[in-house]
Amino acid sequence: MAKQQQKTNAMRILEQKKLPHTCKFYDCDEFHDAIQIAEKLGQKPEQTFKTLMCSGKSGGFYAFVLPGTATLDLKKAAAAAGEKSVAMLPVKDIQQVTGYIRGGCTAIGMKKDYPVFLDAAAGQYEEIFVSGGRLGAEIVLTPDTFLQATGGKMLPLTLEE
Numbered sequence: 001m002a003k004q005q006q007k008t009n010a011m012r013i014l015e016q017k018k019l020p021h022t023c024k025f026y027d028c029d030e031f032h033d034a035i036q037i038a039e040k041l042g043q044k045p046e047q048t049f050k051t052l053m054c055s056g057k058s059g060g061f062y063a064f065v066l067p068g069t070a071t072l073d074l075k076k077a078a079a080a081a082g083e084k085s086v087a088m089l090p091v092k093d094i095q096q097v098t099g100y101i102r103g104g105c106t107a108i109g110m111k112k113d114y115p116v117f118l119d120a121a122a123g124q125y126e127e128i129f130v131s132g133g134r135l136g137a138e139i140v141l142t143p144d145t146f147l148q149a150t151g152g153k154m155l156p157l158t159l160e161e
Contacts, residue, residue: 008133009099010108014141019149021141024129028136031103034068038129041138045069048129048138049122051105053094053114056083061097063107065130065146066119070158080117080155106131106139107150116152118143123154 007015014021026040038048046067054062054077062081064072078086095101099111107116108130122128122143130146132139147154 008137010106010133013109014149019145021139023132024138024140026136038068043129047125051107051131053089053098054086055089056081056086058083061114063114063116064157065107066157067121072157073159076157081115100133104131104134106133116150117157118146118152118154119157120154
């Protein structure tokens with residue numbers, strides 16, 4: 001008999017808003033990055049998005065969501081957030097700020113409604129994969145649905161190769 005999967009805050013929010021999505025689950029008891037998760041689930045790593053939290057010079061927090069294979073351009077991130085500069089949030093602070101643990105952090109349903117920015121690369125896919133709000137869970141949805149759920153904006157955020 002299949003193990004019952006517990007819903008996360010992110011999944012409940014998508015259901016409450018009646019936003020179309022599906023969930024994928026995998027065995028996981030420790031942190032895996034987006035590339036490892038993509039490999040586990042047979043997904044394209046560039047279609048599997050990671051959520052990076054940053055703090056701005058003003059003290060505000062921001063969620064940047066980009067392909068697992070990409071690197072956040074801090075200058076582009078600061079410009080998107082309207083900040084002079086942004087810095088990556090230390091791993092030890094992720095749960096306190098977002099309510100999610102490292103590896104299970106998603107921009108959907110954080111403790112507070114922080115500004116969310118989705119990398120423009122998402123626009124080339126019908127669906128993207130984002131963390132489901134805990135280790136071992138992924139949410140599959142369209143970029144537009146993700147933006148509806150988070151109130152986010154889509155723009156270029158990554159370093160050019």
